[in-house]
Amino acid sequence: MSSLPERLRGRSELGVSVLLAALGALVLIDASRIPTDFTQRGPVGPAAVPAVVGVALLVIAVFLARDVLRGGHGEAEAGEDVDLSHPSDWRTVLLLVGAFLANVVLIDRVGFPISGAVLFWGAAYALGSRHFLRDPLIALALSVVTYLIFARGLGIGLPAGPLEGVL
């Protein structure tokens, strides 16, 4: 009954429990170092809610682990474009994260119109689009138009970069 992937799946979900427990411990440790004696205003100080949340995280971690060990597992979220019948495509996810980070690195250096275009093109490429003329053109057009609407029209602070005088 329990094939290998199924057992692996069960085990990886225990990781969620571990993370919740670690988060709970972190919250409790952080709460314990908040000085409550002199800063406290009223009977409930700044450490009270973190203490409750931290304990809740630990308790939930235990119950979740119990649920997983009893064979329960979370139902992966479905959606119109989601096909859960094949395994996770990590390559696409990593490429998307790469495109995202490229934008992070570039945005303050070359400005949003260019970094945004790189992000859009990179993400479209990661997701399987291979129109080598159409994709970058759409990316650039979207990026420039969005910049004009958001930065110029609505006054939202996006860096223009070297295109400062051009746009």
Next chain:
Amino acid sequence: MEALSDLLNGFATAFTPVNLGWAALGVILGTAVGVLPGIGPAMTVALLLPLTYGLDPTAAFIMFAGIFYGGMYGGSTTSILLNTPGESSSVVTAIEGNQMAKRGRAAQALATAAIGSFVAGLIGTMLLALLAPYIVKVALEIGAADYFAIMLLAFIAVTAVLGSSRIRGFASLAIGLTLGLIGIDQQTGQQRLTFGIPQLADGIDVVVVAVGIFAIGEALWVAAHLRRRPADIIPTGRAFMSREDFRRSWKPWLRGTALGFPFGALPAGGAEIPTFLSYVTEKRLSKHPEEFGKGAIEGVAGPEASNNASAAGTLVPMLTLGLPTNATAAVMLAAFVQYGIQPGPLLFEREGDLVWALIASLFIGNLLLLVLNLPLAPLWARLLKTPRPYLYAGILFFATIGAYSVNASTIDLIILLVIGLLGFAMRRYGLPVVPAIIGVILGPRAELQMRRTFQLSNGEISGLWSTPLAKLIYIIIAIVLLWPLISRFLLRGRHPLAEVAAEAGVPLEHPEGDEQRAPDQPVADGEPRSRVPEAEPPKERAGRDRPESRTDTPDGPRPP
């Protein structure tokens, strides 16, 4: 009739050309994102939160409300034309709606959905306008203890009622509460969970959290499981319906509205349960029960009306108490906070013009949506063909703008990515995202009320239940929490919703969690659900794509 004159003033504000323009933009955007897969109203409002830096609040809220209503209309188009509802509130619509479409009655299904949504939206908005002033009057009298109890109820109910696994709901809520703790404590100036990082001292901006969990999390999640072959879209013409269809639809519309509104107005009713209840009600009352499962129009009319009515209902606690009970309302609440507007009963006093303009624009938006949706249905359906790489690249693109514009800082982009990866993991392991969002946004507010309560009671814990209202709410919370035990006792182990779901042919509860729900297949289509989806490559899918002439479905042979 003070409310009436307030409402008329609201119409005067909403009818200015500029505000009409924002309402139109809102409903168009809302319908588009409702139709588009992978993007819903909550994500859209989150992506548009940066507009709050540059737009006046009335215009922004008129647009956000249009998006909220529009998303409800658009969602039905997807359920009817594609057999893959994206949102839980339109799962039920897909049951009969997609069957109608397969039998060449897509236009009628779309029409009854649109007109039903209009009727429900109209009645729901009227109820909102009538009820809100009274609830505000009551709300002005209640104190911190009551507020804290109500917020606690919202947490518990959102977490325990929605979704298939309570423990995972609570895990999600706890993650949200933890994110909400980050930053300087408002009352004492102590840093919490900031780890000495100065950028965390102000807390993680709610824009970053909402966009990270909804937009980045969703885009990465879909990217990891992108359907290789897009689902088939059933072509349609202009939406219309015959006199006979009308005769069969109007009662379900009204009954759906009656079910949907109260569920939306209660903390955590949500749109999911009333749509199920509406479906089952219509099936029981129908003169043609044999048509159910094969495209009964009542099964589209009722649930579609009920999910729109529940959307209107959601605005009641949102506007009167500052209490969001679904994802979109939570993000709209965040927008109020961005503007420095204090949501809650004082909202009607201090920002009366804005609130009434918002309510008036809901009437206008609802009418616009009817006009947009009936003749233009085929146009909206074409949105379903949007190339997926562009769609999800676009989501990432706009998400970064939102997060970056908060502080013009790339640190926020890194935090955005981390929260996005968290959102990805939550989707992967079945932790619902709504409790997390409610936790982030409502958590700090609940803490404030709790600390006020204790200040008033001098630290006596009994201060929490010092008022009759608070006592009543704690009893309700206890019932919600103990419901599995109570229902087992009363109904001998049959979960009433499971019964409802079974009757609707939809798996709602997975008691032991050992059954993986096939992603897009809530409808009893005769295909066995895949037990080990990850182990089985796309073969399993082939069954679903077989021609429609298969006769081994439970519905019996289909017409040629």
